[in-house]
Amino acid sequence: MGTETSGAPGKPAAKRQFRIWRGDAEGGDLQDYMVEVNEGEVVLDVIHRLQATDAPDLACRWNCKAGKCGSCSMEINGMPKLGCMTRMSTFEENETITVTPLRTFPVIRDLVTDVSFNYEKARETPAFAPPTDLAPGDYRMQQVDVERSQEFRKCIECFLCQTVCHVIRDHDENKQAFSGPRYFIRAAELDMHPLDARTDRKDYAQTEQGLGFCNITKCCTEVCPEHIKITDNGIIPMKERVVDRRYDPLVWLGSKIFRRGQVPQTSVTSEHSPGAVRSSAAGGGVHSHAGGSHDAQAEVQAQQGVNWHREVPHPTAPAVDASGKLPLTELTFDRAAAPSPFGDDVTFPLPPEHLNFAHPTQDERNH
Amino acid sequence: MTSSATRPQGVRARAAIAAKTLRTDRWWFAPLITVIGLSAWVAYATVRVFMHKWYWVEEFSYLTPFYSPCVTDRCIPEASHFGQYLPGWWIIPDAAFTLPFLLLFRLTCYYYRKAYYRSFWLSPPACAVPDGHASYSGETRFPLIVQNSHRYFFYFAVIISLINSWDAILAFNTPQGFGIGLGNLILLGNVIMLWAYTISCHSCRHIIGGRLKHFSKHPVRYRAWGYISWLNVRHMQLAWITLGTLALTDFYVMSVAAGWISDLRFIN
Amino acid sequence: MTTTTTRIERHHYDVVVIGAGGAGLRAAIEARLAGKKTAIISKSLFGKAHTVMAEGGAAAAMGNVNSRDSWQVHFRDTMRGGKFLNNFRMAELHAKESPQRIWELETYGALFDRTKDGKISQRNFGGHEYPRLAHVGDRTGLELIRTLQQKIVSLQQEDKREHGSYDARIRVFDETTITELLLDGDRIAGAFGYYRESGEFILFEAPAVVLATGGVGRSYKVTSNSWEYTGDGHALALRAGATLINMEFLQFHPTGMVWPPSVKGILVTESVRGDGGILKNSEGKRFMFDYVPDVFRKQYAETPEEADRWYTDPDNNRRPPELLPRDEVARAINSEVKAGRGTPAGGVYLDIASRLPAEEIRRRLPSMHHQFKGLADVDITKEAMEVGPTCHYVMGGIEVDPDSGAAYGSVRGLFAAGEVSGGMHGSNRLGGNSLSDLLVFGKRAGGHAATYVDQLTGRPRVAVTAVETAVETALAPLHRDTGENPYTLQQDLQAVMGDLVGIIRREAELEDALVRLAELRERVAKVSAAGGRKYNPGWHLALDLRNMLVVSECTAKAALERRESRGGHTREDFPTMDPQWRRVNLVCSLAGDVVRLARKPLPKMRPELVGLFDRAELAKYLxxxxxxxxxxxxxxxxxxxxxxxxxxxxxxxxxx
Structure with a gap:
């Protein structure tokens, strides 16, 4: 943990000027530190030395310290970088080094930001759909066919591309509609996967991920620590594939005449991918929850009318103790009474799409 | 992956950092030279297109690419390799059938888009430097959604490159018979670079092989895709090189046609 | 802030999986597929687990490259590598089931490198008789973790379709640390911990807990492990009444970077040697030929010429000694350095630059090349690397039932898989066996945890007093302001373990280590952390320290007890293997505050498995x-x- 104060053989340690952003969501500012730096060190080493000496509560994420996990993303002299991959030797001797948290995401404390935006977008991206006719062990793929997808699977999810992308960095309001470069290459990876069974990835990228927001200014490629050609090999091919389907006049004409090739807007959440592995307990699970969804799109859909095809969640029995009663230990419980009879995960009011209420005049409107 | 149900919700604030950007390098340099370079070229090209003279060297059959094919009735008949169809008003460029498509091909090119979005539109001027606009919708709606038509302009660009190649070949056939001069080499070099730029286009890469799901089933297209990918990596360099060769070719032809210099002849 | 006003967030789950590395995620997938409501607890962000660091591959006898490979051969290699101290049943299950587990990953979307006929390609690795490691370049661990992560997302998408919420049946609690397991009698009743982000407490009520927290490397000065590897799972299990075995066996990866200092400990994958890299001392001598032990004499080349032929013609030549099992290589390097033939930074040279063309190196070892270039500005295609032994993996761990992964000892409802469990690897782990270990035993632990929940007649209850105690213990370092800085204590602990319980051990040093650990125990009990509860790394470390300490005590005690050298345990005063010691496992348990050590006979291998070995080979061990x-x-x-x-x-x- 950056404790080797006795430096390398050769150059003696020198003091260097650092400015590090300290604070949280309520506010904060850049604070100056003078830190000892040895030859061959990276910025993360210096942060660790600070933790061990001047600032034991300086918050910073890190794991592998080898550029493989993508945890120590931060902005160094204004550029998003991995702390463990930024060598001190790349700076001038007397240069002040400014370290700030990722600007695009809400700050938690000091250099740690709330990157849950990325995980939410990851959950919305439809997963790999295995071919239905192949058993495990029977998959045959050629190296040349998997290479393109393999490039994208190098991604270490450091989210530097996400934080540098001006679409959400400078326009927070686009976060709803725009998934970001990381998830464009995920879509590209699956679309180029030789055995993926879904065919709607291009439409998904365009309609749900907001591929059109990208104006290919290539900053994602510039900051990628894995040197993935995000724009040239991922985003632009996806844009071209979208053109194949949506902006090719012949295809467009054909789809108008034969009414084909149109994918419903809600394909992602409502359509069941044919090959998805199903759990044995699906449907009949004991713990099924009418959990509160914060899916804005579903809400919009719910505004438009009742979703009659929605599967009504099974009511949930709360956990009971050995005597078959609800555990009532108010001292440690997080609320002032027994667990909710509707299940712990249900929050009220229920999201609109979970209500089976039909407006009296709705049928007339539909006719 | 913190769940919504239990952890405190609500909009959480970003880190309060006063400086718009903390970059200390010369990030403004690249957009600046892009603006200077592109503006200079556009200015030169505009002047030349509406000059309506010095585009044809009778003696050596040199035709500048800015006037190819020459299709107005003002054109010198020998320079009109493909006929004359349009009236000779000054506002109509003499290569009116091709110039708009060439312009659109470059305007919708994935590289040029990056270049002018960054340098002219400041969206964003450089990485991690704030966008110069209050709102942003990218290429999701008109007019910028038209950028998706790049592929069709690529098809036109291929045809135009064929025409330019034909011009370069015709230039070997002077009124005195076969001949080679410095102008021929310049025309030829320009055409080769134009082809390299056109072929290295992202749309071309997609059409040739990128759209395939299984490379292993199309070995020939896979190889072609491999070559184009090699070129494609150099698309930016080729974009600038071709701007240079186009201007140089045109300037050379103009200089010879105006009699400012005389062509250096090797044969005939 | 007093305990009574402390807010505790409370959750009910069927199975709580602690640890979100390969084993944890695989266990969670299995529990969820069995219909159980599952929580995954991760100390860092989802998908950042230390599994990403595994580079070489996942060993599975699929026979894609050499059709002579089979589970029997894999079993034999594993036992041989572990010096016959492995739990034979675990090694057997592992060898039999790993191919299925790998193929399963493909249905989750994994993209391994392929052979010419489109199957999963397999590569050579130290200790494996045939090419056996399924791999993706040199980032196999990343592929594995990403694949499992994406599988969990796909299950969440299913749940969203069926129940309207992604979190309905499987939920990831990231940046959350568990500090205590809660019991109802001898049954697991839940787990208590805190969100690292906010410092808020969280209580899981669950009848089954799967531990998959990985190893203990952070107790060592030079380690490849990340901060997470503080032995949490080992300590939690001990405190819950489970036992640890084989804790004296730690694997020191022979080739960690030793220069430049900031990246000391980072691994250079064995594939560098598998692809032709050789080890040289400061005199330029390829010294590994001098260190081939008698037991391996038959399989390894005697001359550089023969060794070099092996890369192209492995069937007719014996393998180069650079591919000896890890402990042998580590020991050889250690001896060279001690003899004064090391590099200035205290390592030896690993040279691939002079053996392969630059282009080929970049193609075969892309992330190795990229890592060295980026981290140290060293171009491995041009110059040799400076490498030395690094603490890398702990073979020992929670003593479990081989089939179910259920912890032995007095506790029920506790399961363990992956590095935190012990027995599978014996005294030394073969490269590539850990990734397949994660999958095989992760699946088993998750499945059996689900079965255990089904068999329960009533749900265990969490005692209020236990929660109060846990809260007090967790907040104590923040309330003290007279104690020592946790970072100082960690440095001191690392110094004790690194210097006295390191790769080569001596009786006097181990005794000294135990005395010092006892002193440290006093100091750790009084540690204090500055700052508040919100994302405070100092506080987090203060809480992890007691786990590191108790596990270190187990290691030191067991190392002192075992008077022989075997695999990952080398005693300078007892330099040979002793067949009598092969029949003994050292079992560590906790009685109140005191670490107890007991001897336990090894289970006896079934006759048909013993029959897989040559008598001549067995004679070396039995x-x-x-x-x-x-x-x-x-x-x-x-x-x-x-x-x-x-x-x-x-x-x-x-x-x-």
Whole structure:
């Protein structure tokens, strides 16, 4: 943990000027530190030395310290970088080094930001759909066919591309509609996967991920620590594939005449991918929850009318103790009474799409 | 992956950092030279297109690419390799059938888009430097959604490159018979670079092989895709090189046609 | 802030999986597929687990590259690598099931490198007789973790379709640390911990807990492990009444970077050697030929010429000694450095630059090349690397039932998988076996945890007092302001372990280590952390320290007890293997505050498995008594075998 104060053989340690952003969501500012730096060190080493000496509560994420996990993303002299991959030797001797948290995401404390935006977008991206006719062990793929997808699977999810992308960095309001470069290459990876069974990835990228927001200014490629050609090999091919389907006049004409090739807007959440592995307990699970969804799109859909095809969640029995009663230990419980009879995960009011209420005049409107 | 149900919700604030950007390098340099370079070229090209003279060297059959094919009735008949169809008003460029498509091909090119979005539109001027606009919708709606038509302009660009190649070949056939001069080499070099730029286009890469799901089933297209990918990596360099060769070719032809210099002849 | 006003967030789950590395995620997938409501607890962000660091590959006898490979051969290699101290049943299950687990990953979307006929490509690795490691360049661990992560997302998408919420049946609690397991009698009732982000407490009520927290490397000065590897799972299990075995066996990866200092400990994958890299001392000598132990003499080349032929013609040549099992290589490097033939930074040279063309190196070892270039500005295509032994993996861990992964000891409802469990790897782990270990035993632990929940008649209850105690313990370092800085204590602990319980051990040093650990225990009990509860790394470390300490005590005690050298345990005063010690596992348990050590006989290998080995090979490991048994077995086998043959012949005769 950056404790080797006795430096390398050769150059003696020198003091260097650092400015590090300290604070949280309520506010904060850049604070100056003078830190000892040895030859061959990276910025993360210096942060660790600070933790061990001047600032034991300086918050910073890190794991592998080898550029493989993508945890120590931060902005160094204004550029998003991995702390463990930024060598001190790349700076001038007397240069002040400014370290700030990722600007695009809400700050938690000091250099740690709330990157849950990325995980939410990851959950919305439809997963790999295995071919239905192949058993495990029977998959045959050629190296040349998997290479393109393999490039994208190098991604270490450091989210530097996400934080540098001006679409959400400078326009927070686009976060709803725009998934970001990381998830464009995920879509590209699956679309180029030789055995993926879904065919709607291009439409998904365009309609749900907001591929059109990208104006290919290539900053994602510039900051990628894995040197993935995000724009040239991922985003632009996806844009071209979208053109194949949506902006090719012949295809467009054909789809108008034969009414084909149109994918419903809600394909992602409502359509069941044919090959998805199903759990044995699906449907009949004991713990099924009418959990509160914060899916804005579903809400919009719910505004438009009742979703009659929605599967009504099974009511949930709360956990009971050995005597078959609800555990009532108010001292440690997080609320002032027994667990909710509707299940712990249900929050009220229920999201609109979970209500089976039909407006009296709705049928007339539909006719 | 913190769940919504239990952890405190609500909009959480970003880190309060006063400086718009903390970059200390010369990030403004690249957009600046892009603006200077592109503006200079556009200015030169505009002047030349509406000059309506010095585009044809009778003696050596040199035709500048800015006037190819020459299709107005003002054109010198020998320079009109493909006929004359349009009236000779000054506002109509003499290569009116091709110039708009060439312009659109470059305007919708994935590289040029990056270049002018960054340098002219400041969206964003450089990485991690704030966008110069209050709102942003990218290429999701008109007019910028038209950028998706790049592929069709690529098809036109291929045809135009064929025409330019034909011009370069015709230039070997002077009124005195076969001949080679410095102008021929310049025309030829320009055409080769134009082809390299056109072929290295992202749309071309997609059409040739990128759209395939299984490379292993199309070995020939896979190889072609491999070559184009090699070129494609150099698309930016080729974009600038071709701007240079186009201007140089045109300037050379103009200089010879105006009699400012005389062509250096090797044969005939 | 007093305990009574402390807010505690409370959750009910069927199975709580602690640890979100390969084993944890695989266990969670299995529990969820069995219909159980599952929580995954991760100390860092989802998908950042230390599994990403595994580079070489996942060993599985699929026989894609060499069709002579089979589970029996894999089993044999594993036992041999572990010096016959492995739990044979675990090694057997592992060898048998790993191919299925790998193929399963493909249905989750993994993209391994391919052979010419489109199957999963397999590569050579130290200790494996045939090319056996499924791999993706040199980032196999990343592929594995990403694949499992994406599988969990796909299950969440299913739940969203069926129940309207992604978190309905499987939920990831990231940046959350568990500090205590809660019991109802001898049954697991739940787990208590805190969100690292906010410092808020969280209580899981769950009848089954799967531990998959990985290893203990952070107790060492030079380590490849990340901050997470503080032995949490080991300590939680001990405190819950489970036992640890084989804690004296730690693997020191032979080739960690030693220069430049900031990246000391980062691994250089074994594939560098598998692809032709050689080890040289400061005199330029390829020294590994001097260190081939007698047991391996037969399989390894004697001259550089033969060794070099092996890369292209492995069937007719013996392998180069650079591919000896890790402990042998680590020991060889250590001896060279001690003899004064090391580099200035205290390592040896690993040279691939002069062996392969630059282009080929970049193609075969892309992330190695990228890592060295980026981290140290060293171009491995041009210059040799400076490498030395690094603490890398702990073979020991929670003593579990081989089939179910259920922890032994007095506790029920506790399961363990992956590095945190012990027995599978014996005294030394073969490269590539850890990734397949995660999958095989992760699945088993998750599945059996689900079965255990099904069999329960009533749900265990969390005692209020236990929660209060846990809250007090967790907040104590923040309330003290007189104690020492946790970072200082960690440095001191690392110094003790690194210097006195390191790769080469001596009795006097181990005794000294135990004294110092006892002193540290006093100091750790009084540690104080500055700052508040919100994302405070100092506080987090203060809480992790007691886990590191108790596990270190186990390691030191067991290392002192075992008077022989075997695999990951080298005693300078007892330099040879002792067949009597092979029959003993050292079991560590906690009685109140005190670490207890007991001897336990190894389970006896089933006859058909013993029969897979040569007598000559067994003679190196087994006692005379065991060998006599083996001879008797072979004799009866031959007799019954012959009888069976004649019977079969007779049958065939009849059918004609």
């Amino acid at each position: 006692t005379d008594e065991e060998l006599t048994e083996f001879d008797a077995l072979v004799a009866t086998d031959a007799a019954t075998g012959a009888a069976a043959d004649t019977a079969a012949d007779a049958d065939a005769e009849k059918e004609r």
